[in-house]
Amino acid sequence: MRATEIALHDVELPLRHAFETSSHRKSSLRHLLVEMTSEDGWVGWGEIASPVDPFYAPETTTTAWQTAVQHLIPTVLGAEWEHPDEIAGLYARVRGNYFAKAGVEMAAWTLWTTTHSVPLAHALGGERDSVIAGVSLGIEPDIDVLLTQVGRHVESGYPRVKLKIAPGWDVEPVRAVRETFPNLDVHVDANGAYPGSSESGGEEAFEVLRALDPFRLTMVEQPFAPKNFSDHARLTAAMDTPVCLDESVETLDDLRTALALNAGNVLNIKVSRMGGLSAARDAHAVSSAAGWPVWCGGMHEFGVGRLANVALSSLSGFTLPSDVSASGKYYAQDIIDPPVTAEQGVVQVPTAPGLGHRVRNDVITAHATRQQRFHA
Ligand code: OSB
Ligand code: MG
Numbered sequence: 398m399r400a401t402e403i404a405l406h407d408v409e410l411p412l413r414h415a416f417e418t419s420s421h422r423k424s425s426l427r428h429l430l431v432e433m434t435s436e437d438g439w440v441g442w443g444e445i446a447s448p449v450d451p452f453y454a455p456e457t458t459t460t461a462w463q464t465a466v467q468h469l470i471p472t473v474l475g476a477e478w479e480h481p482d483e484i485a486g487l488y489a490r491v492r493g494n495y496f497a498k499a500g501v502e503m504a505a506w507t508l509w510t511t512t513h514s515v516p517l518a519h520a521l522g523g524e525r526d527s528v529i530a531g532v533s534l535g536i537e538p539d540i541d542v543l544l545t546q547v548g549r550h551v552e553s554g555y556p557r558v559k560l561k562i563a564p565g566w567d568v569e570p571v572r573a574v575r576e577t578f579p580n581l582d583v584h585v586d587a588n589g590a591y592p593g594s595s596e597s598g599g600e601e602a603f604e605v606l607r608a609l610d611p612f613r614l615t616m617v618e619q620p621f622a623p624k625n626f627s628d629h630a631r632l633t634a635a636m637d638t639p640v641c642l643d644e645s646v647e648t649l650d651d652l653r654t655a656l657a658l659n660a661g662n663v664l665n666i667k668v669s670r671m672g673g674l675s676a677a678r679d680a681h682a683v684s685s686a687a688g689w690p691v692w693c694g695g696m697h698e699f700g701v702g703r704l705a706n707v708a709l710s711s712l713s714g715f716t717l718p719s720d721v722s723a724s725g726k727y728y729a730q731d732i733i734d735p736p737v738t739a740e741q742g743v744v745q746v747p748t749a750p751g752l753g754h755r756v757r758n759d760v761i762t763a764h765a766t767r768q769q770r771f772h773a
Contacts, residue, residue: 410728531722567609629655669702
C-alpha cells in the first residue's frame with residue numbers, strides 16, 4: 398500500500414457546552430484532520446486531537462501541524478507498507494509528538510481497513526458489538542450546577558460519570574454527588590493538578606486525596622504530574638480507591654515503569670496520547686496481562702477520532718466504561734454521518750468497513766481555517 402496524497406485540514410467546531418478542566422476552559426475545539434489517499438484512490442481519515450494549548454501534553458495544534466508537515470507526512474508519502482503496524486516505524490526517529498503521530502497513523506489504519514473491507518474494530522482485534530460509554534464533566538461554577546449536569550447525564554442513561562477535580566474543588570463536590578446519587582459509578586480526574594511530595598503542599602494534597610476514599614469512587618485518575626510515578630505508587634498503596642494513570646503513560650516503556658512500581662491499578666488508554674492505534678492496542682494487551690483493567694479515554698474527539706475510540710473500546714480488556722459519549726454531547730454538527738449516538742449509555746460498534754460512517758468533506762471544509770495538500 399502506498400499513500401500518494403496526504404491533506405491536512407485545520408478544523409474548528411463550536412462546543413455545545415463550554416468545558417473546563419483544572420487547567421483551561423474551552424467553548425470551541427480545533428483539531429487537525431488527516432486525509433490519506435492511496436495510489437489507487439482510496440481514502441483514509443485520521444484525527445490529531447491535540448488541544449490548542451500545551452496544558453494536557455506538551456504538543457499544541459501549531460506544533461502538531463508543524464511536526465506532521467515537516468517530519469511525519471514526508472516519511473509516509475510514497476512509502477510502501479503492508480500493514481498499519483509499520484507506520485510508526487517510518488518516523489521512528491521522531492521523538493514524542495504523540496498526538497501528531499496518532500492522527501497520521503489513524504489515517505493509515507482507516508485507509509487499510511477500508512481497502513481490505515474490514516471494520517476497524519475487527520482489524521484491531523475487537524470482539525464486542527457495543528461498548529459502554531461514560532461522560533466526563535468539567536469543573537462547574539458551583540455544586541448546584543454540577544448536580545444538574547450529573548443528573549442530566551444520568552437521565553440520558555450514562556452509567557458512569559467522571560468529574561474533573563482540582564485543589565479546592567474536590568471533597569465537597571464529590572460528597573455532594575455521592576449523597577445525591579448514592580449508587581452511581583463516579584470517578585474523578587485531576588489531570589495532574591495536585592502537588593507531589595517534592596513540592597510545597599504535597600503532604601496536604603496527599604491527605605485530601607486520601608479523604609476521597611469513603612466516597613466509593615471507581616478510581617482517582619492522574620492526581621499527580623505525568624512523570625511523578627513515585628507519588629502515584631505511594632498513593633496507590635495508601636488508598637483503597639483504585640488509582641488510574643492517564644498523562645503518565647505515553648509509551649509502552651512508561652506502562653512497564655508504572656507496572657513495575659505499582660504506580661496505579663487502572664489504565665486510561667488514549668489513542669492520541671500513545672501515538673496511535675497500534676500502540677494503544679499493545680498497551681491494552683500489556684495492561685490486561687498484568688491484571689490492570691483498562692478503558693478508553695477521550696480528547697473531545699470529532700467523529701473520526703471518536704469512531705477510532707469506539708473501535709478500540711471493543712477489545713476485550715476494556716472492561717470499564719470509556720469516554721466515548723455521543724457526538725451530540727459536544728457538537729451540534731459532527732464531521733461524520735451518521736454521528737455517534739448512545740442509547741442508555743451504550744454505543745454500537747460499526748460493522749461497515751473502515752471507520753464505518755461516512756466522513757463529511759463538506760462539513761470539514763465549511764469549518765476549516767486552513768487546508769493543505771502534499772503529494773508523493
Ligand atoms: O484527562 O481525560 C482527560 C479532555 C481534554 C483533556 C484531558 C481529558 C479530557 C477528557 C475528555 O476528559 C473526555 C471525552 O473526550 O469525552
Ligand atoms: Mg484524564
